[in-house]
Amino acid sequence: MKHSGILYDSHQRFHNYLRISLIEKCNLRCTYCMPSAGIQLSPKESLMTSEEVYEIAKVFVHHGVNKIRLTGGEPLLRKDFGEILERLSTLKVSLALTTNGILLDRYLDDLKRAGLRKLNFSLDTLNPESFNTITLRDQFERVHTNLQIVLNEGFDVKINAVLLKGQNEEEIIDFIALTEREPLSIRFIEFMPFQGNAWDQSKTVSLASILERIEGHYGRDRVERLQDAPNDTAKNFKISGFKGSFAVISTVTNPFCDSCNRIRLTANGRLRNCLFSDKEQDLLGALRSGEPIEPVIQKVLQLKKAVRAGLDSPETFEDYHNHQSNRSMIKIGG
Ligand code: SAM
């Protein structure tokens, strides 16, 4: 497809993947995401309406975005989620959703109608008690039932599991066992630092230690490295003979910024060029005052640093002070 040049950054990376956070609220309280002190919610009138989400998305698609992921907070808590989906489905773009799964059963028909088949389903544990400890909510049964439903319905499911030292790392093999019969992908995510999540490098389970554990269990010969898709943030593997696969998202120990094609829009309409950048621009403000939004997009991309918002060395990235002026993950949208 022919596209204009505004989605290139100064490192010649083309940004064809827009992630839109629809809401700051959530029905879970995952300790690695939601600050224990809670968050200051933006006033309702400063959040994008469904019409504004559509208008902004349309401009991005016009300039070359071909994939949009809806996220949050918990995107399915938006009362007008069905309407947003319906509008976006009229654009020439592939749609995907990241969700904790609690409300998925209510939206199956909307998802099907919109042609949305790609689901990232966040589930950090297969144990109900650990689920309560990690998410601070007693919702395991619902989430588990909904996971089964979407698998039975043939959605393309990736499970996102954030690994936390001493909490769920012992479940790595249990997760991989799911891929023996189910054609799903389990993505182990290294715990990342954001404001208010008490991050510490020692709580992160690294790519190297994840692989060591898996190879120790299955034997090195059975762990196949798969070809990663272009711009994939995950390193993909499978156990030979298993239907599904697994992957590791190693933002902390092995960043993958060279091929980054992502740009993020927060629920209150701020455009961000990186998860770790505290610099954001008011795209919604421009739209509401009737100005063109292209200059804002261009500015954000021109400011994009080569690696992790300039926190390129392990020393700068691992200094938690350097993450205090950033938003918490729940207000960015993962
Ligand atoms: N509520 C939805 C969900 O949980 O899927 C969407 C929003 S959530 C912020 C998006 C993703 O970010 C989830 O898969 C979550 O596990 C991940 N995430 C949140 N905080 C994180 C952290 N500190 N490190 C790594 N991943 C994190």
Ligand code: SF4
């Ligand atoms: Fe909510 Fe998702 Fe954050 Fe958990 S990871 S608190 S489900 S937004």
